[in-house]
Amino acid sequence: MSQPVIEVNRVSKSFGGVVANHEISLEVPQGKITGLIGPNGSGKTTLFNSIVGYHPIDAGSIKFKGLEISELNVQKIARLGLVRTFQQTRIYGKLDCMQNMMISIPHRTAAWIDMFAKPSPKTQARAEQLLDFVGLYAKRRLLAGSLSFGQQKLLEFAMALMNEPEVLMLDEPTAGINPTLINGLIDRLRRANTEFGITMFIIEHNMRVIMNMADSIYCLAHGELLAHGSPEQIQNDQRVIDAYLGAH
Amino acid sequence: MLDNLSLLAQAPVLNIQLLLDGLFIGATFALAAYGLALVWGVMNVKNLCQGDMVILGGFITVTLAHNGIHPIFGLPVAIVALFVYGWIVYRLIICRVIERDLFTSLLATFGLAIVMAQSMNLIFGPEVTTADSGFETRTLFDGLVTVAEIKVVSLLLAATLATIVIVFMKRSRMGQAIRATAQDARAARVMGIDTDRVYQFTYALNAAICGAAGCLISMIWTIQPFFGITHSIRAFVIVTAAGFGNLFGVILAGFGLGFAEQYSGFVLGAQFQQATVVGLLVIVLVVRQIQQARHRRAVI
Amino acid sequence: MSKSVKAGLLYACILILGIGAPLLFPDYTFQLALLWIMILFALTWDIAGGQMGYNSLGNILFFGAGMYICALTQVGLYYDIGAYTAASGAIKVDYTPQQYFTGLILGIALAAVGCVVLAAIFGRIVFGLRGPYFAIGTLGVALASAELIGTWGYVGAGGGISLPVYPGDPDARAMLFYGLCALAATGTFLFLRWLYGTSFGLALNAIRDDEEKAEAMGIHTTRYKTVAWAISGFFLGIVGAVFGNMTGFIEPLEVAFPTTTFGIFMVLMVLLGGKGTLWGPVIGAVLFHIVKEVTWTYLLGWQWITLGALIIVNVIFFQQGIVGWMREKWPERFGLVVDRRATISSQEES
Incomplete structure (x- = not known):
């Protein structure tokens, strides 16, 4: 397995009393496409925002290429080569x-x-x-x-x-895009990964897209890390299916 | 300056005078600021003609007083007149800027502030004036501290008015509609609330509150057509310091500003009064900015 | 006729008008100089207000600061400032031409540099404020500086300072200051024309359109904002210094920090002409100044009410301004391509 370029270690974030992320740890390996899935409100975007410095985190550590970035602001992190796109374009x-x-x-x-x-x-x-x-x-x-x-x-x-960028973090790249164009987009994302060598970390709701593209997938539910594995493992993980079907 | 400070230390009773005056005048500041917090919070309009509405209320009271009507009876007149005025201003101007970007409302009300100040200058003249209530002034502590009875009356009136507004906001149907709109205008619209009417009422209510504050100020202090901008800035200082969702904070900040002005007026000299208000504005804004900067990025 | 020839002709006409106007109408030299100042006001306000989307109500700060820095330099070079201001005009300064021009040139230079420094310092404070807080904050800073100067005895407090008397013929004096104003405004225009063609212009527009996005893309937003403000300060400082000498006497409220007159004119002229454009502020300033000078005297007592009403109407009904309106009407002329059927995506399929 290649070197992790983003290392998230036991990161917690809450808004008021609402815990959005609770002790989440994950790694994004260099040169790969990593997916992040989870039902609505499971804390995916919050985690993205924490990584790119959009808001301070309550606890934990975030490293980019071995450098602690949890205290840096958005611009500095972007200039390090960690760029994100927005859910609302x-x-x-x-x-x-x-x-x-x-x-x-x-x-x-x-x-x-x-x-x-x-x-x-x-x-x-x-x-x-x-x-x-x-x-x-x-x-x-x-x-x-x-x-x-x-x-x-x-x-x-x-x-x-x-x-x-060295790492591109995409927040729902296919949301709102005409289904007939999605294949073209997947192809371009893949090419960006292989041809430009950009590591990708993608939030995606469209299961077909993410299962197709990602090398490994993390699944969040209720602000906690639920599962991690290859697309096949995630697809067959009972906990993930339960989370999506609303079972607790 | 140091002489004045040592005077305060030698005669602590003078502090009582300053605190009392700060309390009386601060109550009127808090009233006007509460109005601003209302329009700011509910309709997101930064009303820069807030102070000029206050002054207009004051001039109505003064004019009535010159015609033999006691200033206290001027209060309901000022309230009603300003309510109607606010209603008209909303229809003419505010309803056209409410959905636009923030600078639009700020600049439009600033334009209105210029129009109002200059019109009052033409109508009432540029003299500094006051509404004489004819009440006694009492002395305490061997004449070291003076308290005009009208100031006490004004404080009570301000408290009564504030209570009425608060009860109105909590209990009445319109009050509930206003609070619902403040929380989420779209949701309120979906639920069948006529938000345009709510905005109109809110703005008129704010004007009425300003009118009341102006009436009280004209009785206990002085007014002049161009004092409006300072009152506007006072309201902004208070609301910025307290945050517009925080009624208790607004009252507290109002008294705080009253004390601050009294003390700076005494220690530094009266010519520093306006500088104090503006200086406080800058300080409050800077402090807010530092608070925000402590976060890596302001959370929206 | 090619585009560059047309532009060349246009500039030549303006140049001839600029030089010829005070010769043709020597009685109006002051008003014409004021026109250049207004153009400069509008151009500098538009840097932050139009191009960057940061609406300031306090740019007049630099005007007044430049004026005071220059005046103090001119006096302080040969006299004791405290004694000079304390005498409030009783000391008649008699400068030799050499002394006078040394003071003037040094004063203008220091005013420009001083305002850049001031912009850097205040930029730190006010650029943390966004939207309406920024407008109110800058207004507060401008009002506060007027109040503080007004209570500071060393610089003459509310009583003001008289500037050294020009050693020579009054007509030559008028022409000199006219020339300086014209030069400053033209310089500002040419500088901004160049500036908006560089990445700097793009970055300012990016901050205006979506500052958060700009941050997320790693743009040094604070750097750009501070430099933009410093540029405004630089030119405003220069013209403030010149204006102080033109009037011959300065005091804080009406001359140096006229927040509710010049300070608001800046905003109004840009809104009138069209913000975020190069020519808009110029057109707005010329139009506003001419209309104001012609009508002001007929509106005695009502002029400020008219001004206020003008602001309201402009803001509510005509916020895009003249150039903005023209751009909407004839986008092709402004090099904009508008795809009338843009919403249907045909290219996307490829």
């Missing part, structure tokens, strides 16, 4: 697609003077190439806000790739 609505891509270049090494740089032809070429990769090339000059929901989702994915 977020793009810059009043900029066109190309501009959306240009501003998504990695800011890891950005010095003060880089703020005033014009995007290089290389960057432009890469942006066009990635837009082509997700099938938005023809719409590259359209305002991002005028795209359909599915297209915005693709744009957000392309922006994330533009950021050259």
Whole structure:
């Protein structure tokens, strides 16, 4: 098994009195696609938010490439190469697609003077190439806000790739996308993993998608880790089936 | 400045004077701030003409007093007049900005604040004025502390009004509708509450509360057409410090601001009064920011 | 005619107008200088307010700060400031041209630098505030600075400071300050035109559209916001310094920190012209200034009420502004592509 790139160790998070995550431990191995599933309200998005520094955690430790990141803020973590997409797709609505891509270049090494740089032809070429990769090339000059929901989702994915992340955390990449397009999206996610070597950590509700794609899957229920294993193991795990059917 | 401080230490009884005055004036601040907390919390409108509504209530009282009507009877008039005024302002302006971004409502009410202050300047003149209640002033501690009876009356009136509003919000159907809308306007709409009417009533109620506060202020203190902005900032200081869901906090912060102004006025000099209010605003905002920064990222 | 030739002609016309106007109408030099100042106001407000979506009500802070820094430099170079302000105008300063210009140039430079430093410091404080808190916070900072200067005896408190007298002919003086105002405004415009073409402009727009997303993508948002504010401060500081010398006498409430006049004009002019655009603030400023100068005197007593009403109407009914409206009407002219049937996804299938 390859080296874990994200290590989550006994992380707890509660909002007011509601425990959203209770002592969750998991590992995301380098170069693989890892899935995170669980019924609604099981704490998947909370865990994502904890990892990317969106809110402080109550207890536990989160390591990225061996570096403790649970005290860092969102921007620093993103600059380390850990980038997430949002469940409610977020793009810059009043900029066109190309501009959306240009501003998504990695800011890891950005010095003060880089703020005033014009995007290089290389960057432009890469942006066009990635837009082509997700099938938005023809719409590259359209305002991002005028795209359909599915297209915005693709744009957000392309922006994330533009950021050259080491790990990409996707929050429900197929939610709201036309079922006929899902196969195309799965293919692109896979290619991003194999061709660009990006490790993926994916929350997904669509079982067919995640079982198809993931190398291993974690299942949460009621804020606790319920099961972990290969897609086959998870599919046949009675506890997971019970959790999804609402049994306790 | 140091002289004044040592004076306070030598004659502790002066503290009583400052605390009492802070209490009396703070009660009116709390009243106006409660109105702001209401519109802010229920309809998410940052009402920058809050203070000008207060001053308008004051001028109504003063005008009536000049025509032989006792300021205390000016109170119901100011309340009703401002309620109607708020109702109209909602129809003309607020209902058009309520669903828009926050800066829109802020700027629109700021524009209204300018219109109101300047109109009052034209109508009532720029003089600093007050409504004379004709009540006695009592002295305590061998004349070291003075208490005007009207200030005590005003405090009682403020307390009564606050109680009425609180009971109204808890018990009446409209009060319940307001609180439901504040929690989730969409859900309230689905449940058949006419949120537009709720907003309209809330804004008018806020104006009425401001009118009452203005009436009390005109009796115990002074008013002038351009004092409005300071009252607005006071209300913002109080609500920002207390948070708009926190009634007890609003009252406490209102008294706190009253004390702070009295003390800074005494220690630093009267010209620092406005600087104190504005300074407190900046401090309160900074403290809030530090509180938020302590989290890695503000939780929404 | 190619696009660049057209643009060149346009700039040439503006340049000729800028130089010719005070020569044609020498009586209105002050008003014309004020017009340049208004353009600069609108342009600098739009950096944070329009491009970045941070609506400040307190940018006037830098105007006043620049004015005071410059005045104190000019006086302090050759006199004791405390004694000078205490005499409140009784000390007549008589500067040789060399002394005067040394003070003026140094003062303007220090005003610009000082305002950048001030922006960096206050940026730390106010940029933690979002949305309405930001607007109220900046308003508070501006009002507080006016109040504090007004009680600070060393700099003349509410009584203000008289600036050194220009050693020479009044007409030459008027032309000098007109030129400085025009130069400052033009410089601001050209700088911003360049700036909005770089990644900086994109980052500001990204922060405006979705700051949380920008953070999640690793953009140094605080850095961008602080620099944007410092740029506003830099140019406002310069023009504040020049304006102080133009009027010859400064005091905190009406001249240096006029939060409810100039401070609000800034916002109004940008809203009128169209925020988040390069030309919008310029058009808004020109229009507003001309209308204001022409009508103000006829509206005696009512001018402020008109101003307030204008803000309300502008905000409620015409928030996109002139340029914003034109962009909606003729998007192609602004290089925007709008796919009228965008919502149906045909490309997606590929």
